[in-house]
Amino acid sequence: MASLPEQSSPNPLLFPAYTPFSSTLNRFQKWRADLGLPNPGTVENLQKEVKATHLTNYAFDGGRADLTKSISMNPLFQVTHSFALGSQTMAPSYNFGAIYASEKVFLQGGVDHDGNVSARMNQGWTASHVSKMQAQISQQAGHNLLQLEHDYQGMDFNLNLKAANPWPTDLTGIYVGSYLQSVTKNLALGTEWVYQRPTPATSDLVATYLAKYTSSDKSWIATAQLQPAGILQATYWQKLSEKVEFAADLQLMAAPMRRDALATLGAKYDLRLATFRAQLDSTGKVSALLEQRFTPTFAFLMSGEIDHFKNAAKVGVGVMIESSALSQEELEMQMQQMQMQQQALSPPPPTS
Template identity: 90%
Template sequence: MASPVSPINPYTPLSTAPSSSTNSNSTSVFSSYLGRFSKWRAELGLPNPGSVENLQKEVKATHLTNYAFDGGRADLTKSMSMNPLFQVTHSFALGSQTMAPSYNFGAIYATENVFLQGGVDHDGNVNARVNQGWSNGHVSKAQAQLSQTPGHNLLQLEQDYNGQDFNLNLKAVNPWPTDLTGIFVGSYLQSITKNFACGTEWVLQRPTPSTSELVATYLAKYTSTDKSWIATAQLQPAGILQATYWQKLSEKVDFAADLQLVATPMRRDAVATLGAKYDLRLSTFRAQLDSTGKVSALLEQRFTPTFAFLMSGEIDHFKNSAKVGVGVMIESSALSPEEMEMQMQQMQMQQLSPPQ
């Protein structure tokens, strides 16, 4: 006699084994596709395009924008050690037509993964910067400024990730977590071919919880196969375009051009800048000319490894004005010339983006 079949309890949950198997298969298929896609990207051998912040690094190093000065200037540097790198600097400036006389004391400490920089001026304004390198291309950055002037305090937090063929950067300036005010920046740059990269940068400004503005910028970068010339472009839909071109004419000569075009309903303007840099045996000479009538030049003459003389000049033909600057840089160190060269290389590697 057959045993009776037990009735099914309607409140007993059915087995979920088929559903789990389906989810497992879907995950496995997705992982397989992702693995094949990653392998295909690796086989392309696309280079890392660099960060959006350094998109025009070569042009800025050639032009005088970050180097020109007027009045008198002196930088006295003392290197304490090489590994870890530690040095202090006393900077003096006076006689400028645009800036008041100032004194700044700065210090730099750097290891393989950490870069620390700080300074304080004669008014008590303090600035600090830290870069922490992690594994797999992750770099965390923080920058702060405490000023005696209201509204000039700054806190900037940044996370940078360098992938095999892309760069991703997230940044927050003066963020306030309770109402989400501040300035938030996100950028992404992707190599499409071995020579061409494109990307975008989005800036969200929230001065108040009820006010916000979103601005998008589209970026492009083309690098020649032998890396002897680089062309970049930045476009904002509002009508702002910036295009640059840099070329290494020879081992000691660099040339750079910059075009900034503004075509908005409220303003129409364009400025073109041409510049060149000459690296001689013991000196560096920069010259620059722009469409506003300004002619600028800067000479950095190094007489010994520890002493350099600087002379900067600018003539504005349209405004009939001129500026002249004279400076010295003195370095005191017990390190050998080889150690000093290694120190400079280490600083350049740690200080990924020079302050603007």
């Protein structure tokens, strides 16, 4: 993660000498700056390394093909045709997508064969303020979405506010606020509050308490999320070498009406032209994903999963082909830029 630009000291003009609390506030700001605490990152990226190592978000079954045409490098502009068929859980589909990215703006849009439209936008105002918008128009009732979000990255903390399907007249919708603060150079603590108001007469408030510990050399990261209702999620990620990463995820539910647990172990191997992910969980599922890149413009994917308890299996095969007039160096720069943009994207919004 790129380091944030150094923030200047408080402007004395904002807190003149005759202000009663100016001296105390300026001393507090100077004391925080002298601690040198790092920015802990966003709450939505609390488990970013674990999710990148596990293949839960990458696995697929059936056939898949992604055909991409890169039109320009700076600003980045490309279009993609995506095909999927033969899946056991999803119907055959086609999706047309486009991406535009500049230094401060990221735009992504797509439309599928059923006429469902999705769009997202990231607008960076300053190095600390980023506004995000996500919208979805679906042919199915109840699947339409409008999510507004603003992220503020302070010197040693991160504040995020978002609203999903807000309605200003009766204040229905889903509202989420999160705060993550570095306590030491290795430990960050925070909280996230989700307020759901599906109707004016019903509402629900759920609080989650967060912790993140990063080693001094950033070779391993441990996180924990706790809800008072009895839900705990703990993760551990470690970079064993330049090419090998390991991640573990434990989810516990000890609610009065339900007791359940799920443990997941995964590893990722980054080779020169290939990436291999393997995963095992406590439900008896063993899965693997291979991404073999023969050239910068052609990659072959193979995904597989075996469920020992249900005696079932899934297999997926896919290709990614890119047509571009860019040079090889420009293609490599584009791939790095796309990876950075993908990390900045929000996860799926909360649902009621």
